[in-house]
Amino acid sequence: MYNDLEYLKVSLPEDILKLKSNGDFIGTIRLIDLKLKKEIPFALRKRLEIEKNIIKVIQREYPYSFEEALSIMQSNVKNFAKDELITLQEESAADWILVNGKVYFNESFYGNLLKTRPDIVKRLVDKDARLANEEREQLLIDNIKMMKEKGEVSYFIHLRTSLKIKKEYSRVNENIKVHLPLPIGYRQVKNINILKTQAKYISSHDYPQRTAFFEEKLRDDHEFSVEYTYENYLKYVNLDESKVNEIQPSFDTEEHAPHIMFTPYIKELAKELIGDETNPLIKARKIYDFITTKIMYSYMRKYFTITNIPEYAALNLKGDCGVQALLFITLCRYVGIPARWQSGLYVTPYYVGCHDWAEFYIEPYGWLFADPSFGGSAYRRGDKESWNFYFGNLDPFRMPAASEFQHEFDPPKKHLRYDPYDNQVGECEYDDYGLLREDFKVKLELIDMHQI
Known part of the structure; x- marks a missing residue:
C-alpha cells in the first residue's frame, strides 16, 4: 500500500x-x-x-460550518464582522471546502489567522496570546544575533513524547502497534540518549524516519511514551556567491512521485524565476525569495489529501512549512541544485510543535539549511536580517526525526499511515486498520533546555 x-x-x-x-x-x-x-x-x-x-x-478535516466559524471569530476577536470572514474565505486565508454544497472551514482556520494576520492578533480578547507570540519571535532574533557574533551555538534538549488512544477508539486487550518519533543522529544532532521507554524496538540512530516501536495488548488508559536527550550544534555560514565552485554535484536532484515532480507548471515557474542565471547559490536564493515573499503561510489539511503538494503551493500561492519546503526542494532539484527534506519538532520553552524545513547543497559550502516558513514570517514583519538568515542557516531549536520525505518506518506499518510522508507525532494501528490522527492524543513535553 x-x-x-x-x-x-x-x-x-x-x-x-x-x-x-x-x-x-x-x-x-x-x-x-x-x-x-x-x-x-x-x-x-x-x-x-x-x-x-x-x-x-x-471528511474530518473541515468541521466548522460558516456560522460556527463566525461564532469562533466573534468570541475571540473584538468587533469581528461577518463580512470579514467572507473576505478571509475569498482570499483563501481561511481554508474551506464544500460539504454537500455548503461551506465548511478547516479545523485549524482560527489558529492560522492568528499566525498570519497581525491585525487580527491585535484585536484578540486574550492579550496573553499576543504576548506569547512576541516572546517566541524575540527568542529567534536573539539567537541569530548570538550565532553571528560567536559563529556557532549549541543546545542541550530533554524531551518526552507520550501517546494515548482516545476512549472511543480504545480496544482494550487487542493487539496494537505504535510508532513514536525519535531524533536522528546526523548533521546538527549529537549525543542522543534514550532515557525511558518500554518500546519493543528502536530504529538505528541514522534511520531516515526514526521511531520507537511498541507492540502489545492495549490496556485501559495506557500511555506509550519515550523520553530522550540530545544536543544541537549549529555553525553560522556567511554565504558568498563569488566563492561558489563551477562544478556542482548531481545527487538528490531526481523526481520522487507523487509530489517531487517536474510538472509543466513547475518547469515554467522555474524558468520564470531563474531566467539566464547560472550561479547555483543565486538560483536557490531566487527560489527562496519567491516562496518567502509570494507564498502566503497557511495551515493545511493533511498532506495525504493533496495529490501534488509543491504544485498546490505554486498554484494557490499558499502553504504551511512543509508545503513551502517541498516547493523549494522541487524547484531546486529541477534547476540542478541538490535538495532534500528535514523535519520533526520545533522546540522552545514557549512552544513545542511540528515543523518542516529543507536542505540544499552548494559547493564549497556543502549542505545548507533553508526554512522558507520562518524566512517568510520574518519578511512579513519587516525583519530582513532573519529573512536572510534562514537562507543557508537554521536555529538550534529543532528535533529532526526525518531526513527523507515519504520514507517507510522501521519496522513498516501494515496499514497505510495517516501521514505517509512525514514523521512528527506518531502512528498507531490495530491488526485490521490504522488509526487517524484524531483517534489519539499526543503530548510533547520539554523537560530541560539550556545552552551548552
Missing part, C-alpha cells in the same frame, strides 16, 4: 471529481466502488483505492 502512493499522479475521472468538488463524499465513494467492480486499468484502480482513503480523512 505504501508504494502505491506514486499513483496519486494519476488524475481522477471527471464524474468522481464533480462529486468530490461539491462535497458529496457519500456519492463519491459509491461511484468509486462501482468503478472498482469493473475491469479497469491497474493504475486507475490503485488511484481510486487511494482516493477512498483520502475521502475518509478529508
